[in-house]
Amino acid sequence: MGDPSLGLPLLTSLHSHVSSQEATECPRGFSARTAFFFGIYRPDPLYPASDPKMSADPMTANAPITQDVVTIPRKDTPADGRLNLVGLTREGLREALISVGTPEKQAKMRVNQIWQWIYHWGVRDFDAMTNLAKAYRATLADNFVIAVPEVVSRQISDDGTRKYLVRIAGGHEVETVYIPEDERGTLCISSQVGCTLTCSFCHTGTQKLVRNLTPAEIVGQIMVARDDLGEWPERGVGSGETGPRLLSNIVLMGMGEPLYNFEAVRDAMQIAMDGEGIALSRRRITLSTSGVVPEIARTAEEIGCMLAVSFHATTDEVRDKLVPINKRWPIAELLEALKGYPKASNSERITFEYVMLKGVNDSDEDARQLVQLIKGIPAKINLIPFNEWPGAPYKRSDWARIRAFADIIYKAGYASPIRTPRGEDIMAACGQLKSATERARKSRAEIAAEAGLT
Numbered sequence: 001m002g003d004p005s006l007g008l009p010l011l012t013s014l015h016s017h018v019s020s021q022e023a024t025e026c027p028r029g030f031s032a033r034t035a036f037f038f039g040i041y042r043p044d045p046l047y048p049a050s051d052p053k054m055s056a057d058p059m060t061a062n063a064p065i066t067q068d069v070v071t072i073p074r075k076d077t078p079a080d081g082r083l084n085l086v087g088l089t090r091e092g093l094r095e096a097l098i099s100v101g102t103p104e105k106q107a108k109m110r111v112n113q114i115w116q117w118i119y120h121w122g123v124r125d126f127d128a129m130t131n132l133a134k135a136y137r138a139t140l141a142d143n144f145v146i147a148v149p150e151v152v153s154r155q156i157s158d159d160g161t162r163k164y165l166v167r168i169a170g171g172h173e174v175e176t177v178y179i180p181e182d183e184r185g186t187l188c189i190s191s192q193v194g195c196t197l198t199c200s201f202c203h204t205g206t207q208k209l210v211r212n213l214t215p216a217e218i219v220g221q222i223m224v225a226r227d228d229l230g231e232w233p234e235r236g237v238g239s240g241e242t243g244p245r246l247l248s249n250i251v252l253m254g255m256g257e258p259l260y261n262f263e264a265v266r267d268a269m270q271i272a273m274d275g276e277g278i279a280l281s282r283r284r285i286t287l288s289t290s291g292v293v294p295e296i297a298r299t300a301e302e303i304g305c306m307l308a309v310s311f312h313a314t315t316d317e318v319r320d321k322l323v324p325i326n327k328r329w330p331i332a333e334l335l336e337a338l339k340g341y342p343k344a345s346n347s348e349r350i351t352f353e354y355v356m357l358k359g360v361n362d363s364d365e366d367a368r369q370l371v372q373l374i375k376g377i378p379a380k381i382n383l384i385p386f387n388e389w390p391g392a393p394y395k396r397s398d399w400a401r402i403r404a405f406a407d408i409i410y411k412a413g414y415a416s417p418i419r420t421p422r423g424e425d426i427m428a429a430c431g432q433l434k435s436a437t438e439r440a441r442k443s444r445a446e447i448a449a450e451a452g453l454t
């Protein structure tokens, strides 16, 4: 049962908000509906699915870092062979234009023009690009498309939260959630269908099918949300940081581990940050990682956005069970990597996400230990009341416990907002999504075994 002070028990997702102004957060509980199942599993040389070193330790042997998943090959080109211009970097767009006969000397100007049509004005039809000659528009239409994912369904909560189910190539579906607040609107986007990591409290981690999203599919989630919000600028109205901002912040906290899909996430965020298009400042983008240590410095250098880390535990023993990637990069290594982040990315502080699991990680001692661990790192701690889902091997901490935990952190000088649910009334449909993925999900026994709870 959920805590009455938090509203109804949430079965699938927690749509939440943080009271602090600058904090960025995301609803949780993304569930993929994966209609088709084809392709081959290609092990990633950097992150092999099983690591012999790991299974040597009986303490942690039962929780794999990555599970036995099927990774679906990606294809960005529609069936008719025309290339999708969405998701290409400026350089990629330049090459594409040259490949269809655009003179090199004109290429830079054409990139600027087309970029603005796509990302500033939200145009999807080459014919609307009125500053280009008719014949050139025809050449573009013969060779390219401007394609974004298709919105399969949209639900709007009483509190204004909007949840989109978007379909991407191959028939896969991911969720994107828009959370309006007084001073800003946050879009929570997905970077993968499912996730290869197996965090034992996370619903997404129980799905066996995984596919990396392409840059087009990542930036496309922003574009379809803007379509729906009617937020492409009108002539004479400012845009970017100066214009109306329903969609003012992005959090990469949907489905998937963004740092396991680094290049695509980077390219998509660079497009979102480009001043002549969507123009979101890097401080308004927060990437959440479970702790992929080798990619953290790269995130600072190549993206430079705000960073959130799914910390969730104060000892390696507990974190190994909650966030199994900890066995590969334990707390000390993670903290070391995090220390350098604010400076390298010129961002003020790191957000530590901490899910409150009853009797697992929520003691006063944990709170004190957490404060000790993060000493020296400019930080804020987001406390996330656990969002229960059927088969979940944990319970949400009691409200009083969460408050006591928050209090200790707050008194130690850190902001410690507690996320409260948003969009509860549209949660029901998540159950429908889940039932469709039931066959791709693990049993309660499997999840409990992997979490080391049996």
Ligand code: SAH
Pocket (backbone or CB within 6 Å): 014, 026, 028, 029, 195, 199, 201, 202, 203, 252, 253, 254, 255, 256, 257, 258, 288, 289, 290, 308, 309, 310, 311, 353, 354, 355, 384, 385, 386, 387, 388, 389
């Ligand atoms: N893979 C990335 C980003 C997606 S998860 C990551 O792990 O950071 C976004 C946040 O939701 C993470 O902090 C994650 O730990 C948290 N989360 C996952 N499942 C949850 C649940 N059932 N209840 C509450 N928070 C959850």
Ligand code: SF4
Pocket (backbone or CB within 6 Å): 195, 196, 197, 198, 199, 202, 203, 204, 205, 206, 254, 255, 256, 257, 290, 310
């Ligand atoms: Fe879930 Fe994030 Fe863990 Fe993946 S890395 S299983 S999305 S919490």
